[in-house]
Amino acid sequence: MNYVFKGTNRLHPFRNWSIQYLLIAGFLLTLAGCKKSTDDVTPQPSVSTSENQTIDSWILSNMREVYYWNDKIPANPDTTLAPDVFFDSILNTYNATTNPTGDRFSWIENDANTLTAELSGQTTTTGMEYNLYLRATGSTGVIAQVLYVLPGSPAALAGIKRGDIISKVNGQSLSTTNYSDLLFSGTSFTFGFASVSGSTLVDTDKTISVTATTFQENPVFLDSVYTVGSKKVGYLVYNQFVPGANGSTADEYDKQVDAVFASFKAQGVNELVLDLRYNPGGYTSSSANLASLIGKGVSSSKLYFREEWNTTITPLLQQEYGASFFVQNFIDKSQNIGSNLSRVFVLTTDQTASASELIINGLRPYMTVTTIGSTTYGKNVGSITITDDTGKIKWGMQPIVFKSYNSAGQSDYSTGFTPNIEVDEPINLLPLGDTNEALLTTALGQISGSVASGRRATESGNPLITFGSSIQRKAGGHSMIRQLKSLKF
Structure with missing residues (x-):
């Protein structure tokens, strides 16, 4: 049987390598960790029972091979069901009471053709x-x-800003029943705005029209250096772990991050605030970078994180790759500023997930990591995207396949x-990078000593x-993605 694992551990996900890509059961797998709601799956036209059986059998064979909880898959599932229904029927579904360690993240969609572009930040937006x-x-x-x-997007050019x-939208007030259709359908929008008056929201006459377009997001959003007393504070807003633009082989975004830290090092930065609140x-390669x-004190000989796969595929992977398949070490970087740091501050929200949480978990054995903001999303597992390389089956699925651990063996952040x-x-948001902005000013207060260490009462927030x-x-949201060379079993 032939296998290929596509992602970004050591190789770039979109580089045209000379080595042959080999396939699990003839299918391409891209390591990732996204989740989409069922609202994001475009309804499929009705299909025959035999067509469902073909697709469902494809789903089942792959899931039995790589799904993290493959021992929980029913022995004889109904392969006449619609593919999305069938997929859900074989999952080890999470339940807060009866199955708190179950699956919250695996998903399936009817078309994965645009997934690689979207995972690299290129979307219609x-x-x-x-x-x-x-x-x-x-x-x-x-x-x-x-x-x-x-920056440079249609919304920015139209004058829309943070806060x-x-x-x-298009003259209709947003509600719990129409917000999805109004905000997430179509490409032409006329937005109407409200303002805060005391403790209430008041609609205004302001409108702005925007047309969505195909746009490449640069995840390196903002970097600054602040002087706080005798301290030089580096600040980086980083919104997605992406090595480079869709179709690029240059890893330009990783190199841009390297350049930011080279500048931090040259300026004598000795405190760091890493803003991952929207990441x-x-x-995982960009996370490791x-x-x-x-x-x-990190180096290529020290472990950043390791992966645990199911007991079916683990011996096969170990046979081909050895123990190194399951580990991601740090990388030797000349731009590293760790020798000047005793700690790092990470700004977080409930959108801080997965590869962002790898940063927190992976660095904690090596230095003090102080998180400021709100509780992170809680994703310590990774998944793979599976598509049919023959093109006959249009569906793509993304099942959970591994769990991550740091060098101290910790994975307790689900x-x-x-x-x-x-x-x-x-509710009144200041620009990112403004030293009076709620999360950043708290970090700077920690550094200056004007804000006491430890937990404290929550700031007046959004009511x-x-x-x-x-x-x-x-x-790519809530994701861990890596790439490995091809292998044969």
């Missing part, structure tokens, strides 16, 4: 991310508050990392009830 809130307690009204806007509150994950620029210092983002976030819909 207006160029902004936002949180959704109920307009008031008990209300069915919804508002979308802009978290950040990509703006969208209350209408839902991505490639960033961790290797920060870690104190419910997220509780912040060392809890700070909610307020509205969270209803979701556009970040949850990003392909």
